[in-house]
Amino acid sequence: MKIFGLFQLNLKVFIIKFLLLLSCCWLIIGLGNLEHNLAWAETKTLLTLEILQSRIEQPIQKEGIDTIDLSNFIIDLSNKNPEFNQQFYQQLQTKLIRSNKPIVLDFSQTLIKGKFEAKDLGISTRLAEGALSSLLNPLEQETIKEYSQLSLQPGEQIPTVNIIRSGLKFQQTEFTDQVDFNNSFCLQKIIATEAKFRQESNWINSIFVREIDFSNTRFQKEANFSYSNFGSKVKFVGGQFLAQANFNNSYFQNKLDFQSASFEQLLDFNNSNFEGLVNLSKSDFKQRVIFIKSRFQESLLMINSIFEGMVDFRDTFFKKPIDLQDSIILEQINLSNAVFAPQTKINVAGLGFDSDVAKIIGETGIIGKIINVPILEGNEIILRNLIRNFRRLEQIPDANQLEYQREKLRLKQLGSQIIAVSWQTIFSLSWLGKILAWLGLSLVLLLGNYGTNFSLVFAVGLIAIAFFSLLFWFVDRYRRRVPKPIVPNRYETICIVSSYWALTLFGIIGIFQATDRPWLTLACLAIILLPIPALLLIRLYSQGRYHNLLDLTYFVEDGSMRQFRLMLGRLPIIPRFPFFRDRYEPILWERKWNWLNYYDLSLNNLLKFGFNDIRLRDRDLPGIVATLVWYQWALGVLYIILLLWTLSRTIPGLNLLIYF
Template sequence: MNKICFQRRDTQRLNAEVRKVSLRSFALSLAILCVCLFLLPLPAAAQTPLERTPLTLELLQERLRTPTVREGNLAVDLRQMVIDLRPENGSFRDAFYQLLRKELQKTGVKPLGLDLSNSLVQGDFVGSDLGLRTPLYAQAIAPIFTATEQEQLERLRLVCLQSLAIALPNSKDCRSLLATESHTSSDISVFRGALTLVQTRFNGQVQFRNTFFLQSVDVQGATFIQPTNWTETRFSRPVSFSAANFRQLSNFQGSIFFDKANFKQATFQETADFQGAIFVNNSNFNQAKFKQLARFSNVQWQGNADFSNVRFFNQAQFTKANFNQVLSLAEATFEQAVIFRETQFDQAVNLQGANILNQADFSDAKFAQAAFLDVSGLTFNSNQAKILGNPGQIGKMFYIPTLQGNQNILRNLGQNFRQQQQVADANQLEYTKQRLRLIELSRQLVATNINSANLASLVHLGFSLTQAKAIKQQRQIQAFRNRSELLILADIDLETYTQLSDRLIVSQPLSLGGWLVKASGWLTLSVLLLLSGYGTSFWLVFGVGGIAIAYFGLLFWLVDRYRRLRPLPIIPTSYETICILVSFSFLTFFSLLAIFRNSEQPWLTLGCLLIIIFPIPITLLCRLYQQGRYHKLMDISYFTEDGTLRQLRLLIGRLPVIPRNPTFRERYMPLLWNRRWNWLNYYDFSLNNLVKLGFNDIRLRDEHLPGIIAALAWYQWSLGLLYITLVLWTLSRTIPGLNLLIYLK
């Protein structure tokens, strides 16, 4: 019993202690919660609505007498006000404009700005009436503004003069500045101080037409319920419309932005009209939204234009625009057509990760030498959308840095142009794809495989010994799947990874046989790209064949006509020598012209061609003249012609030497050296050997023929089989009907 009593007492004591601890924990938690509620701000939805003070004439006069200083500039502080400018409050509206205009237009004093941040403006706001009206004629503005302000106004003249190189300026002020007389219609409203409209809400229309802002304009987060008119407005200093919301038409036609223009995260619910505007400095439309038509036609972009992450819900027009610097459309989305007709691009156009859902029109667009379209990561479905451009030009403008991750876009772009029967552009994209594939093969052959490289190779590449050991230990646990897994290792920093990642590959170790297979594939692909653009350029193939025909024709003439000097010379006449050399020069010149006009790497193409046609024939030729020729029929040509028929013939099954049969010896007669046009027969033989096409069936004789000369002819004949295959393959890819038959699925 005593034990039971003691146990009950212990249990009661323990329960009491637990209750005390629980009460203390609850009290502590409640205290922490109260502190958090006191310190942390409430959510935006739960915050107290912004309190605005109705603006009266007395309050306005008081604020005009006591302007505030912001960032070194004086400004009339009308923040968090309710400004009623509706027609029914006409007396206040007239007094409002009169009092503000009087203070803002004072000359000879420090410019006075206007701050309407977080205010609510009811009724139409005619901001252009607050500026100082003045003609832009130089003699008229001189006594009114300070020297600094006159310099800012003079910048307008320079911009107008620069725009003459592109198009005739249409704005009134440009016509006035470029004229010799002043016109009343060229007057402009000059706003001398800074304008701040941060988080301001305008319930009526906003008018700043034909206004020149000499100081900064800050309209961040402002809301415009009705249309806004900024036509032919000039912004001398940085302007920010960041996160502004335009519920109705926003008109910036003919405006000039001398400094940076920021429209980041702005929302345009209705049409946004920037036609004829000029952006002298960088412009930022990052993450902006255009719900309706976006007009940027005839706009001059002299700085970088950033439209990254912009979403165009309706058509976007950039017709006849001029981009002097980089245009960034990275991650942009075009739900309707985007039009770049007759647009000038001087620098790169960044379309990385962009999404084209309807149509992108680059018809008649002009690309400078440094301009290209970076479409890596572009989302584009050729079955639903189209990319338009000038045939034979637009395909050359696409740039993709790597094949990995871009196979789909290359395939879709190629199919897009094949559907439009723009075979040249589709072939150009195929060439780009194979060129990127060649780069990947090169890296696989020569780059260091981190899954198989030894410590010495890793150290020689640039890793420290500690880093190399860490790589070896990690791959013993698990092989690397991609290069970025190197960053998991604590010993490898981002700088080292960035420097060495381009020289690394991640793959299964290659055996010697596998390496040789890849090497042969690399060699074949290299030759096809250099000599035919991977079957995409007939004129490149034509140029390669022209050089081969001229070169072998000259060699055959040389071995046949230049035999010996003693005792009795057997050499060609001067006339024949001049004819063969001049014709060789002409054929070579036009062939080189075709190569240099159609090959992206003409010198490499020539180098590849010379490696094929130069070493073996020259070696045979040197050996021939070194050992001499001692046989009968030394004074008769090695070449014979079919004397029964002379016409253009396709000789696919023809062999370079006549059969050993007396019947053929009677049919094939030796070439006559004393004929004035005999030198043409050597080109005919070279043409027969390479292209299997000729005007006459010319072959080598079957007796008293040096083996070296026969070897030379058979070598060209063998090259001819490869060349005619290359020609037919290229024609199958460049003839529109046949090309579509092969590639359309």
């Protein structure tokens, strides 16, 4: 017990010593920061009225422009010094108003205490035709007219704006209190790199004609640029926003650059217009980012950025590409009701996206076509997660579109591997395997978009049915012309040919509407349908037909019943057993509707259903005719597999295994 008590006592002593040591460390760090701040402040001179007047009367030249140098000062604009506060703004305003040349106010490396009021540096004027201040020169008045709406509606109040004629430099400037640029019209540049805003900064309803640069600037409280107009480049490169950043209802006429910026709270661009490039790359967004009802006329770059909160693009218009390459999404990107121009794509190459947590939401049938990756290598996991994302949202067309895109990339990858093989390894088993895989994947992509496009599969089947129906009719009805003609009548010929062209035309139109590569699909279909039947027909008619039962049809039908039926296991030849053979009778050549029997036969072979069970006779049958029918039957087996597979992938819930 004594040992245990000593152990407890030693433990308490250790904890107390550790806490004392930790407190000392924090105290040393705090004193170090305080000492640094005091040393930084001691290097600056307190601005007095005498110094201010001297600097105003003796501006210096910087970059060829008259500059009032107020850098490296401590400027006290707090309520404790009202006389200096009043004289500070009054003297600067008088100088700026009376000057006929551009002037820059340089507050670089200055500590500004108290509220900074930009309106007290400018010229207050009403924005109406003929109401602009006479203190403004013609060029300035023309600029104001260009950026402002001077025509008023009846009963509308004339707005007033504060014109700031001078350029402003706030490089490494620190503001301890609020900064107010509300309702300002800034005609010159504002450079505020590495500045610090400890309190709220208000830039609402302002117009910035020239470039503004807030690179590496720190906003510790809310920065509000709402309802503002930016006429030139806007830079917030490396900016730190520790509180909410508001840019809603703003208009950016040139490039907007937020590269390497960090946002601890909400970033709001709601209902804003972007005429130039928007760069949000390498940035960190801790909370929500809002772009609702905004318009992007140029590209939106969000490369290698981290989105920890929701990104909202609802009802937003995109004219150019969106780049999310190598970014990380931890919650949700909402693109509901967004409008995309035809050339708009979303690059998700290297995107960090976990479908179990994050989501990408968009309009069904649209968002899947917009998402894009350039290559398959390194992006298979991303595509798989995105496919799962849309399947869980029950957006099957979008999931299928991404699968189609993935397999197109796989086909391209296989093609590159086949071409890159050295001469020594050509015709090896692995190379031949890749060739077969490439051919099979090409067929599935061209004829069905990898089982994702039922309309395309149906259009392909329509053309195949029409082609083989015409082929079987021609082989069966056009036997010879001499000595005794065995040919169809004119009515039957017109019916079968016109129906063939009508169905083929519908199929071609369907292919052009259903796929982005219609000519390749038609070429693939022609390779499947034409060569073998053409060779067989040439052989058949070149050697002639001299068999028995020459004037009797090659096809028989089950005469025991007429009904719509499925015939998945049916073979195109009549059975040998006499009891079953008695049910099959030759199709009726002399009937006007006889040409429909050939469509029924083609349906039986390709789709495995029909209205009559029509098969080949097995006596005095040319082998070439049998080969043609069996060829279509074999194609029908492959086609019905493609059709059922496509249906299982396009109808939600039909086959749950494809979700994994």
